[in-house]
Amino acid sequence: MLQNLQAINVVEGVSADAIPDWVLTSVVPLVLKGLVKQWPIVQAAQDSAQAGFDYLCQFYNGELVNTAIGDENNNGAIFYNQDFTGFAYERARSSLTNVYENINRLHANGSQRAYYVDSAPVNACVPGFRAHNDLNLGQFNPRVSVWMGNRTIVSAHHDIPDNIACVVIGKRRFVVFPPDQLQNLYIGPLDFNPAGPAISLVDLHNPDFEKFPRYREALAHAQIAELEPGDAIYIPSMWWHHVEGLMPFNVMVNYWWTAFPNYLGSPQDAFTHALMNIRSLPADERQHWKNLFDYYIFDANPEDTAHIPQDKLGVLGDIDETAARRLRSQLLNRLNR
Numbered sequence: 001m002l003q004n005l006q007a008i009n010v011v012e013g014v015s016a017d018a019i020p021d022w023v024l025t026s027v028v029p030l031v032l033k034g035l036v037k038q039w040p041i042v043q044a045a046q047d048s049a050q051a052g053f054d055y056l057c058q059f060y061n062g063e064l065v066n067t068a069i070g071d072e073n074n075n076g077a078i079f080y081n082q083d084f085t086g087f088a089y090e091r092a093r094s095s096l097t098n099v100y101e102n103i104n105r106l107h108a109n110g111s112q113r114a115y116y117v118d119s120a121p122v123n124a125c126v127p128g129f130r131a132h133n134d135l136n137l138g139q140f141n142p143r144v145s146v147w148m149g150n151r152t153i154v155s156a157h158h159d160i161p162d163n164i165a166c167v168v169i170g171k172r173r174f175v176v177f178p179p180d181q182l183q184n185l186y187i188g189p190l191d192f193n194p195a196g197p198a199i200s201l202v203d204l205h206n207p208d209f210e211k212f213p214r215y216r217e218a219l220a221h222a223q224i225a226e227l228e229p230g231d232a233i234y235i236p237s238m239w240w241h242h243v244e245g246l247m248p249f250n251v252m253v254n255y256w257w258t259a260f261p262n263y264l265g266s267p268q269d270a271f272t273h274a275l276m277n278i279r280s281l282p283a284d285e286r287q288h289w290k291n292l293f294d295y296y297i298f299d300a301n302p303e304d305t306a307h308i309p310q311d312k313l314g315v316l317g318d319i320d321e322t323a324a325r326r327l328r329s330q331l332l333n334r335l336n337r
Helices: 041-047 049-057 094-109 178-185 215-220 267-277 284-299 323-336
Strands: 030-031 065-070 091-094 115-121 144-151 153-156 162-169 170-177 225-226 232-235 240-247 250-257
Touching: 041 049, 041 162, 049 115, 049 162, 049 250, 065 094, 091 094, 094 115, 094 144, 162 170, 170 232, 178 215, 178 240, 225 232
Parallel strands: none
Antiparallel strands: 030 232, 065 091, 065 115, 115 144, 144 250, 153 240, 162 232, 162 250, 170 225, 170 240
16 A cells, blocks of 8 residues: 555755755655765664664763553554553653663564654753754754654654654654645544644554545545655644654654744644634634634735734734733733633
8 A cells, every 4th residue: 555655755965064945945745865864873873773872872861761662462553542541552761771772672572562762852861962963954943852762653643843854773654644634634632642743543554444434535645755864854844744663773863843933832822722712612603713713814915904004003913022922921811810
């Protein structure tokens, strides 16, 4: 099935020190072939996974990280348990060295149990690493994380920030879906999920089309890439992505950033609030609010406010940091009533 998916567009010759703006503003995913092949950790890992891990440990300060340890019979998936009452893994705090030892032990024993470090902050865990292994994202100030694990599978999910994921040890497979495939991916609960963001409930490798018939349409729009050490993938905001580790040991370094200023806050906050106080309104009232959102936000047009004097536009004009702080204060006052 996967062999029939369209390949993600590949871009050659992009340097980690000078990523073009057209890459960072692309509206579709891109494979950045060899983007970080010159990083010392990638060079070290060419000898062996052990050598790559040893290089990483030069910077490790002993900070404990969040790990997920999967069920023995779940084939590496970070997913729900069989009766949907919980998750098919256990959470623990551990050192990177213990994680590496346990991954090697599982592999030696032929176990398919997932062992996974998700989004450990690079600056907190391996300070100094970025002095020698980093991306130049220009004006953006990214949040940088390291991911480490065995042959793990994380179902399709989306992130709000833009994202460049760099494979430094092992191999990863990414299958991406456009944001408009939301209704075809059969997304699980928003506030009860195993990976942080809500995930698709469909098994990509063995989809049940009787239970999830619209998933065929999602696959028709899916794109795929397998990344070697030194390769990276750019994933725009809100694109769904299914991620798999393909080797017994895999390490990835991830960069997240947003194109809008931090002082404007996250759209997720507005979405969460709307779930609480708009979704439960009667249908006619929801339609009225939909009209307002379309008019003032989604289909906003300067011509619609041309009749208002420029100095009286207020929140309908450009919102700077001062105005954002004022609006946030007003929101907090209303929420705390």
